[in-house]
Amino acid sequence: MDFTFTGEQEQFRQELRDFLAEHENPEWRGLFGSNSEEIIPFTREICQALAKRGWLTLSWPAEYGGSDGDLWSQMVLREEMWAAGEPRGPQYMNLNYIGPMIMKFGTEEQKQRFLPPMARGEVIWTQGFSEPGAGSDLASLTTRAEDRGDHFVVNGQKIWNSYASSPADWCMLLARTDSSGPKQAGISVLLVDMTTPGVVVRPIRSMAGMGEINEIFFEDVIVPRDSLLGSQDDGWPLINYGLSFERTGIAMHSRAARTIDRVIQHARSTVLDGRPLSDDPAVRARLADVYCRYRAARLISYRITSMVEAGEDPVAEASMAWIHGAQLTQDAAAAGLDVLAAAGQLLEEEEEAPMNGAIEREWVEMLAMTIAGGTSDIQRAIVSQRGLGLPRAR
């Protein structure tokens, strides 16, 4: 197995770096780093500029606005975007799993309607899955969509919805259409226009910033039948398909690599007692430790790409990648804080803050990574079942 990128792919990486340097924005603080009002215009501009070059939906088929690119170039794109703090903003979700779900399960009319605007970088989607009583146990969701023939009437509440207040144009909503059977049955996936009367978004103040996560309330919301994705009552396989794409679509290893690089540069250029900090054996050991884990996390991601290329379905591997990648982003930031010691505590408003407070921010932002997209406990449960073949926990 050889995971070396081709010359062409490395050239593409360089072109992406040049593109990102050209579009550098001093206000940009990373995906979770600024409130929506500040980041959205910038992320739209980036997405549309990427779309013009055919890079936004690189690996999508040309018929839906993609460039028919190969999966390894897509990996390069992902790595460079995440290393740069994911300047595609909320739209990375369209590309990672919302678009692919519509491509796999949508009618031709739905594909023609929803995919080209995503490929042009024009729309923001939010994910309406979690509820106050249904997070890890997603199948317990109670938001109802009543079948009224040519439309559904939706009532209920969602929570923790990223970017809903950006504002999102569309919501991929999970709703219960039948309560008579087991809880995994009777769930349907609806594509809901967020401007429909009865949809109300309430931004939540969180450590990630105002409005990064939200609540969405649905009161007698009318959703046309042609907005049903896949079969009615049989949304559960779609959810699993989408979540597995979500887990593999984020190059967390390259985000961690950026943190490690930043700390190395700081350690090289900081002199203590007449010696660079990078000479300190404890600092070197700490950085070497997270670097080893970065290399392992990267290999798992590459392995997944090769499985997808071979037509395999990497369910357990997607969870393994998420466990490693999420923990690594946190540990790389924690290692950075250790190396910076007291100076690492400074917020970016402080003139003396090393790297403008980037490591402190990274540490705060990455705390969400072991929760969002399914907690690490849930990922381990998936690995025990799908990877180790153990029976489902009761």
Ligand SMILES: Cc1cc2nc3c(=O)[nH]c(=O)nc-3n(C[C@H](O)[C@H](O)[C@H](O)COP(=O)(O)OP(=O)(O)OC[C@H]3O[C@@H](n4cnc5c(N)ncnc54)[C@H](O)[C@@H]3O)c2cc1C
């Ligand atoms: C920043 C952020 C963004 C998010 N964005 C979205 C979004 O856009 N859309 C959306 O729908 N949701 C979103 N979420 C919600 C996320 O998917 C849930 O928070 C997550 O699934 C966990 O659910 P919960 O918070 O209700 O915790 P709970 O499910 O209540 O879990 C509490 C604790 O119990 C553990 N636990 C629960 N069940 C088990 C089990 N069976 N085995 C072992 N341990 C278990 C969990 O690991 C956790 O430690 C987001 C969350 C965050 C933090």
